[in-house]
Amino acid sequence: MNILSVENVTKAYGERKLFDEASFYLQDGEKVGIIGINGTGKSTLLKIIAGLEEVDEGTVTMANHLICSYLPQHPSFFEEETVLEALLRIARAGSKSVEDTGVLETRGKAMLTKLQVTDFEEKCGILSGGQRKRLALVASLLTDADLLVLDEPTNHLDADMADWLEEQLKQRRGAVVMITHDRYFLDSVVNRIIEIDKGKIYSYQANYEGFLERKAAREEDQRASERKRQSILRKELEWVRRGARARTTKQKARLERYEELKNAQGPVSDGQVVLGSVSERLGNRTVEIANISKAYGEKKLIENFSYLFLKGDRVGFVGKNGSGKTTLLKMIIGEEAPDAGEIFIGQTVKIGYYSQEINEEEMPPNQKVIDYIKDQAEYIQTSEGSISASMMLERFLFEGKDQYGLLKTLSGGERRRLYLLKVLMKAPNVLILDEPTNDLDISTLTVLEDYLDQFQGIVITVSHDRYFLDRIVNRIFAFEEDGQICQYEGNYTDYHAKVSAKNELGQEAAKKEKKEKSETDKSWKKHETKLKFSYKEQRDYETIESEIASLEEKIEQLEAQILTVSTDFVKLSKLMEEKSQAESLLEEKMDRWMYLEDLKAQIDAQ
16 A cells, blocks of 8 residues: 655755655555665655655655654754653654553663663763664654654664664564665665665665666666667768758758757766775884773773784774774774773874764864865875865765855765765875764765775774675674673674674583583482382373473464564563463473483383
8 A cells, every 4th residue: 555655846955956856655564775875865855754844846645644753863852851751752752552651661661771771761961872863763663653764773773783673674564764874784674775866766676685786777778778879869960961951841850850869868877986096105013002901980891902903904893882992993093092001003104084973173064165175185196196175076976066065064974975085085094984884875885895995004994884894894803791802803794603603602501501400400310229210200201292292382383473463562572471481391391301211211221
């Protein structure tokens, strides 16, 4: 069923036209991802869908009684409101029905805890940007709205949180429309991709992998049509040059056809960020971290960590939010000091630091785009020769009059793209990237990844983006318990596989230890005297296999029921508890069965 229609809409801000007679339709239950170059209007489209922006022309039609819950890119709250008060207020406002407050509160607290927001009485005014985003995300997920509209829901989530959110959205029955640059997330969750390109909206019934294939096919079709047009145009031009007399109706029609072909506009290629290799020579001594430790109060972030970065290193740091990753990067650039140990920087090292947070001092809102870049360098030496600041801006899709606009007029994604350019204009030979995938569009990310492939220096990155880490790094350092930073060779997928295998071994060892203890402590220990079944043991031996089979069947039935009630959290909680009890009982029965079988074998052998 069609629940939303955006038909032939036009939207402009001043002379900047975002949408030009664009259309978009949404079916109930669809999971849609919106992608496009920063500044093309992705967030504006979400606001139009959510009813927060008016269109200049065209129509937006919603199904009757449709309830929409909107997650903005930068949520705001009443500063004196507590976390729990804000959560319940937003969740109720975005719901069709009124859920019991106690149940809603229990569910909300469980979700917030999963996303590492644990002080429910804390005032919203003192929350960090990441905590605000996660609070608003949970409030949206708590609603029973028909449509979730999410702007960058994966920002400020670590890998485990992103996995959790994937499952939440896949199990949700209502429709979801979201902007995200997390390509693994898109691949896993969505079943349709919407691309915004030069004022038009293109729809692909596919996940991210399918979108790449279908977009390539669409662009090849466009190129083939353009080649055919050019071929016909050449033939018509030859005919015109032969001096044809435009006297007959037939000749007039042919001349009109030539003019039409000549004036037709061919396919316009996507705007594409272009990066040439930019860096200075790196000497033998690079960056050395020697036995550093760092703590804030009783919270130990880093304990006795050492590493010598080698030429060509591609290193990724991963870990939970608040574990100390950004603090480590700030110690390397000298903004923070370690409590113990030292960090040595070689004389030829030139660091380019891409910060996770950009304040007004770094990007003055009333400064012009061109002046912001010229403050760093008027010219830069690349592999192609000397290139001016203006030419570099053009390569980063800031053309003509856009270069003389003010920074405050840029979208969040455009600001990040411009900031990346300023970092690269330093011609660094050590690039330190703190969450570079936040707010950068996929097109810019793919070009950045290609640039890093050619980059001659060292790359150090903190990122939760699994795709980016797989694409770029060859060594992972994971922040673990008590300030320990553990080294893993390979990319993120290699790291994840090793951690999973290690966790499975730990679980197996714990199960084995529990089983051995259980066999020792059970009241039915082996008899010291001549072995034989007691009355109870004989009765258990005769019935235990059927009891085990019944429990296994019950667990299967509960698992099937759990899948059908994934959005009814009260019933889901009850079923999960029942399943847990059945599994515990099954484990006891299995222990008992193994004991009885062993006892029977010993009795038979007497």
